[in-house]
Amino acid sequence: MAARNTARKRAFQILFEGDQRGADVLTVMADWMRLSRTDPRQPPVSEYTMQLVEGYAQHAARIDELIAQYAVGWTLDRMPVVDRSILRLGAYELIWVDETPDAVVLDEMVQLAKEFSTDESPSFVNGLLGRLKELKPSLRRDTDAQA
16 A cells, blocks of 8 residues: 555645646656656556546546635635645545545545645645535536536
């Protein structure tokens, strides 16, 4: 499981960098992959990191809609970039990755918030992703109908 933890952390970092640079996350990931082949200090991008980033990219618009809809008191653009990146990754894995238990997704995202964000962020991330978890069956139906 440590490999999945590392993969999630790298996916979060790629999403964060894309947001900060105003760049497409797939471009950022390609940059990371290219750099890892030439610079031994750059860690490789694992298969699971690629799956997470590509999956997020595929559903980015819907994920942002959901976060904006259920983030009480916060607009997406007012959210700290770290929290927004964690929520994007967590929403993707929670709603679209069936093989990862929901409790694992929530725990991993809360841990990322503890490591990289403010003292208030873990409870914010947990609350919003917990709400998406409750709504997951209907969100999946809505998403499948849009596809």
